[in-house]
Amino acid sequence: MIKFNNFLKFSKSVRLGILLFTGIVVFLLVIVFVDLFNKNLRVSFYDIGQGDAVFIETPENYQILIDGGPSPNILRKLGRDMIFWDKTIDLIIATHPDSDHISGLIDVLKRYKVKNVLISPIISKDTDVFKVFYQAIWNEGARLYLAEAGQSFSDINFKVLYPFKFTEYKPLGDFNDMSIVNLLEYKGQKILFTGDATKAVEDILLEKYPEIDIDILRVGHHGSKTSSSFNFLKSISPNLAIIQVGKDNRYKHPHISVIERFQNFGIPIWRTDLDGDLKLRF
Amino acid sequence: MYKSTFILISILVVLIFITRYNDTQIQDSGFFNGKKQIKGIIASDIELREKSQKFIFISKSNEKIIVFANRYVNLNYGDNIEINGNIEKPEFFNNFDYPAFLSRQGIFYVSYYPSITLLSELETQIVKFDFWHLIYNIKNNMRDIVNKYLPEPNASLVLAGTLGDDFILDNELKIGLGKSGLYHIVAVSGLHIAIILGALFLFFIVVGLKRNCATIVALIFLFFYIVLTGMPFSVIRAGIMGVILFLGFLIGRPSNTINALIISAIAIILWQNTAWQEISFQLSFLAVLGILLFFRFFQNIFIKISKIPKFIVDILSITMAVLILIWPILTYNFGEFSIIAPISNVLVLPILPILLILGLLVIIFGFFFAPVAIFFSWFLWLVSEWIIFIAEFLGNLPGASIKFTNTNIWFVIAYYVLLVGIFSASKLKVKKEKLKIYD
Numbered sequence: 001m002i003k004f005n006n007f008l009k010f011s012k013s014v015r016l017g018i019l020l021f022t023g024i025v026v027f028l029l030v031i032v033f034v035d036l037f038n039k040n041l042r043v044s045f046y047d048i049g050q051g052d053a054v055f056i057e058t059p060e061n062y063q064i065l066i067d068g069g070p071s072p073n074i075l076r077k078l079g080r081d082m083i084f085w086d087k088t089i090d091l092i093i094a095t096h097p098d099s100d101h102i103s104g105l106i107d108v109l110k111r112y113k114v115k116n117v118l119i120s121p122i123i124s125k126d127t128d129v130f131k132v133f134y135q136a137i138w139n140e141g142a143r144l145y146l147a148e149a150g151q152s153f154s155d156i157n158f159k160v161l162y163p164f165k166f167t168e169y170k171p172l173g174d175f176n177d178m179s180i181v182n183l184l185e186y187k188g189q190k191i192l193f194t195g196d197a198t199k200a201v202e203d204i205l206l207e208k209y210p211e212i213d214i215d216i217l218r219v220g221h222h223g224s225k226t227s228s229s230f231n232f233l234k235s236i237s238p239n240l241a242i243i244q245v246g247k248d249n250r251y252k253h254p255h256i257s258v259i260e261r262f263q264n265f266g267i268p269i270w271r272t273d274l275d276g277d278l279k280l281r282f
Numbered sequence: 283m284y285k286s287t288f289i290l291i292s293i294l295v296v297l298i299f300i301t302r303y304n305d306t307q308i309q310d311s312g313f314f315n316g317k318k319q320i321k322g323i324i325a326s327d328i329e330l331r332e333k334s335q336k337f338i339f340i341s342k343s344n345e346k347i348i349v350f351a352n353r354y355v356n357l358n359y360g361d362n363i364e365i366n367g368n369i370e371k372p373e374f375f376n377n378f379d380y381p382a383f384l385s386r387q388g389i390f391y392v393s394y395y396p397s398i399t400l401l402s403e404l405e406t407q408i409v410k411f412d413f414w415h416l417i418y419n420i421k422n423n424m425r426d427i428v429n430k431y432l433p434e435p436n437a438s439l440v441l442a443g444t445l446g447d448d449f450i451l452d453n454e455l456k457i458g459l460g461k462s463g464l465y466h467i468v469a470v471s472g473l474h475i476a477i478i479l480g481a482l483f484l485f486f487i488v489v490g491l492k493r494n495c496a497t498i499v500a501l502i503f504l505f506f507y508i509v510l511t512g513m514p515f516s517v518i519r520a521g522i523m524g525v526i527l528f529l530g531f532l533i534g535r536p537s538n539t540i541n542a543l544i545i546s547a548i549a550i551i552l553w554q555n556t557a558w559q560e561i562s563f564q565l566s567f568l569a570v571l572g573i574l575l576f577f578r579f580f581q582n583i584f585i586k587i588s589k590i591p592k593f594i595v596d597i598l599s600i601t602m603a604v605l606i607l608i609w610p611i612l613t614y615n616f617g618e619f620s621i622i623a624p625i626s627n628v629l630v631l632p633i634l635p636i637l638l639i640l641g642l643l644v645i646i647f648g649f650f651f652a653p654v655a656i657f658f659s660w661f662l663w664l665v666s667e668w669i670i671f672i673a674e675f676l677g678n679l680p681g682a683s684i685k686f687t688n689t690n691i692w693f694v695i696a697y698y699v700l701l702v703g704i705f706s707a708s709k710l711k712v713k714k715e716k717l718k719i720y721d
Binding site: 024027028071072073075076078079080082084085087099103106110111128129132133135 | 332333352353354355356429430431432433434435436437452454656659660661663664667
């Protein structure tokens, strides 16, 4: 009560200033607490032009970024989804060393404290972007993992399905076919991320995991006709397909035949170029 | 109109007329064109943009080339590099005379995405102490600090606001700021200088310096700040006007502000003959002229028609006064101008000082003591978030800005002539009424 009387003694503008300041602090605290007690699994598929970027936040706030798209736009997307003081990411995955997947990751490595990096076992590609990417990992001091089927990360069931050990399988020559394939399983929902993997990899996956059944498929290679084969779709039978692709891209992705294939199976499609970001909560 | 003002305006007009064809006298050597392999050094700050990095390259034979390079190559000021690619003449884009703009800086060539090889250390010349190297280094450290504590797009807004780095803004925010009429907050201008000078002065007074001492120390820091921002015309203009007004105040003969404005224009044109052809120069001068001529006019109107608080009236009147003079220039050069500007400015300008001061505090403490920088950065985040929200929300409203295609130069000239006519007629009327009273 005494304190309140003291408060009234201040002039009007000082009182207003104190109230405003308290209001701002309370507002900031509310934002922080809402974020701390958010116990959902959040998976965001970003619309970042011609390229891939998926951001996963687990209930324990383990943050995973799969690919970073072709530009620094990924920073705005992350800035909008992460709480403002959070500048660390637990794991980034570069599915394969093409520039539309790793360019944005360079910006992420420069801006954020990245703890772990998972890359495809083909570690060299003779491009400027790849050299800078590798240098950025080096400068960051992140722990570097080479992907291998069976690895798992975070507090939820998130594991690597492909590529296998070189001793078990002869590596396929193409960079796209060395893409890391991930499976996320949470509360009975299964999400498959296939990078730019083509039909060749899909066949291997079917052979190695015959009982695989998926709920949500992040469509391989931006909906190119070299991926998402008939047998693969028939076998994994997703309930939702997400195509990450840029508007009017020069590769003419996604291919019309692939879209028709999904439609024939009655699988709804979410295209980031037409529908924007897709944010899922479980 | 004062006699002195009339004389100064005449000098200005003559100067503009004399310097009109000056830029064509600098001829390019015609040395480059086509596919070339050239060695040289990076001679400017690296502008890291959304899709590229842009810098000025000086070849060994002293030709300047604007290079747009792949964003994902590590380059620095002073690097010895070899570019290998097409060297082209610049071209018009969106109605903007890019060739003329570049030729005024003595640049006649551009190169888009050449392959770049860093030459080995052995080939790098041993460089003496280089002032700009130091400045760009400090600037890069400042950028790193803000990027460390703030997420995007807040970090780029703060950097653009405090250092004038508007090239780092992403497209979404750029368009939002443009359409909501807020782009001026990311171009360092007299407003920024006034805010920062005021804050510095207050800080040194609070620290315990005497008035005169505080003024001098604040001015030294301000000079350093101006160098960091790359000295745009608006800042030089503000500086010259400030000195003239201050000197007038010292010798006890306060000078006419309009005269100070015209003198600063003359000084800049004498220093860089073709400066008046730059859009930034035109906007800066017309904006100040608008405030000087029409601020009172709009203030009276707003006070008469409503009972809104004084500071809102002031911001509204300033925005209207500026808009009435610059909108033809904006439409002529950019094809559109914002009509929602008065509202967005009322919502944003009151907290611009907070953004600038918090931004500088975060940068300064980021160098010395991180915990304080982190503490300030939370509030900085909130303030920048508000500005981004206003810019993108109001900017994306339908009808926030009006589009004009192919504005005629004669229309622009006719508008200004008409405006001058109406303005002087109204002044004459006022004078006559005053005379009547004296009769």
